Amino acid sequence: xxxxxxxxxxxxxxxxxxxxxxxxxxxxxxxxxxxxxxxxxxxxxxxxxxxxxxxxxxxxxxxxxxxxxxxxxxxxxxxxxxxxxxxxxxxxxxxxxxxxxxxxxxxxxxxxxxxxxxxxxxxxxxxxxxxxxxxxxxxxxxxxxxxxxxxxxxxxxxxx
Numbered sequence: 001x002x003x004x005x006x007x008x009x010x011x012x013x014x015x016x017x018x019x020x021x022x023x024x025x026x027x028x029x030x031x032x033x034x035x036x037x038x039x040x041x042x043x044x045x046x047x048x049x050x051x052x053x054x055x056x057x058x059x060x061x062x063x064x065x066x067x068x069x070x071x072x073x074x075x076x077x078x079x080x081x082x083x084x085x086x087x088x089x090x091x092x093x094x095x096x097x098x099x100x101x102x103x104x105x106x107x108x109x110x111x112x113x114x115x116x117x118x119x120x121x122x123x124x125x126x127x128x129x130x131x132x133x134x135x136x137x138x139x140x141x142x143x144x145x146x147x148x149x150x151x152x153x154x155x156x157x158x159x160x
């Protein structure tokens with residue numbers, strides 16, 4: 001178990017974007033910098049969202065977003081087999097014009113004083129590739145799966 005603080009292995013100057021950024025500019029940024037994901041912050045560097053390659057891929061498969069199946073029910077009611085909210089969000093992402101339209105708003109975060117072990121646990125539990133590191137409600141870094149692997153090499157297997 002890696003008992004090192006997140007602050008010791010996190011990226012301290014991650015690329016961030018604003019919610020108003022156009023999706024076209026975001027794609028260019030991902031391509032130019034070889035990014036897999038970015039943190040979306042407001043003017044005070046508060047985390048307001050995350051965007052990943054997966055979110056951008058929805059731009060390509062926009063025609064595949066089919067409405068959820070449902071059964072007609074009594075008195076003009078319907079029973080949905082899948083969440084209509086989820087479908088609505090997929091459509092919104094597929095036709096997004098700005099980062100705000102595309103970003104995931106339910107962002108899991110971690111503080112810099114937590115252990116790398118706890119960060120790894122959150123990455124696996126929530127099936128995310130990176131966690132924004134926040135202190136006093138402001139972004140101070142990002143820790144990714146790759147950072148965890150590097151920490152394993154350095155602190156557990158002494159490969160550095």
